[in-house]
Amino acid sequence: MNKINIAQKFSLFQEQWQPKIVGELNDSYVKLARLKGEFIWHKHDKEDEMFLVIKGMLTIKLRDGDLTLNEGEFVIIPRGVEHCPFAADEVQVMLLEQKSTVNTGDIQSERTVDNQWI
Amino acid sequence: MNKINIAQKFSLFQEQWQPKIVGELNDSYVKLARLKGEFIWHKHDKEDEMFLVIKGMLTIKLRDGDLTLNEGEFVIIPRGVEHCPFAADEVQVMLLEQKSTVNTGDIQSERTVDNQWI
Numbered sequence: 324m325n326k327i328n329i330a331q332k333f334s335l336f337q338e339q340w341q342p343k344i345v346g347e348l349n350d351s352y353v354k355l356a357r358l359k360g361e362f363i364w365h366k367h368d369k370e371d372e373m374f375l376v377i378k379g380m381l382t383i384k385l386r387d388g389d390l391t392l393n394e395g396e397f398v399i400i401p402r403g404v405e406h407c408p409f410a411a412d413e414v415q416v417m418l419l420e421q422k423s424t425v426n427t428g429d430i431q432s433e434r435t436v437d438n439q440w441i
Numbered sequence: 442m443n444k445i446n447i448a449q450k451f452s453l454f455q456e457q458w459q460p461k462i463v464g465e466l467n468d469s470y471v472k473l474a475r476l477k478g479e480f481i482w483h484k485h486d487k488e489d490e491m492f493l494v495i496k497g498m499l500t501i502k503l504r505d506g507d508l509t510l511n512e513g514e515f516v517i518i519p520r521g522v523e524h525c526p527f528a529a530d531e532v533q534v535m536l537l538e539q540k541s542t543v544n545t546g547d548i549q550s551e552r553t554v555d556n557q558w559i
């Protein structure tokens with residue numbers, strides 16, 4: 324059982340759109356990700372997903388409008404809700420997801436990545 | 442679906458050792474708590490628990506030594522592991538817990554509190 328320093332973990336990778344696992348509890352993973360630009364529209368049919376902004380600004384596009392998160396703000400996207408993350412400048416986020424969650428949800432694409440610990 | 446601003450939520454309460462629910466996803470609650478002083482030794486037999494320090498410094502006493510967390514650091518206490526949170530000065534923490542988790546774990550005490558949304 325070790326403590327995790329979020330900033331130190333971010334210093335270990337520069338890749339964008341490739342969430343890294345930094346912890347697991349119960350049936351969930353805690354992940355860190357760098358995001359920049361626009362992702363793809365997708366949803367998770369059976370999993371809610373939490374986005375917490377650590378540094379920068381994140382927009383979550385939703386079918387009925389955009390949601391903009393600044394540092395220290397989070398949102399929980401309920402299962403079944405289509406969303407598309409977007410960041411004009413790079414943003415650092417913490418994700419909380421069920422272990423079964425795939426980053427692109429119901430869409431298989433070249434953006435789909437496997438889980439990776441860091 | 443609303444975004445949650447952590448600092449704004451903390452401004453809504455001053456009570457210590459009374460975690461407030463600020464979000465739910467899957468089978469878990471996201472909670473915020475102000476802690477100061479020493480809690481009680483306890484464990485959660487079936488639930489892992491995450492402590493993320495938002496502001497201040499938190500010590501988690503463990504039977505084999507202490508763990509000290511600063512802002513931007515977290516630890517996941519695995520199920521079954523006895524722990525006792527301690528903070529010399531008030532610390533603001535985010536907790537991630539299964540919905541079934543009781544703050545005092547296997548100990549029923551005057552420190553036991555019910556879940557409360559804020």
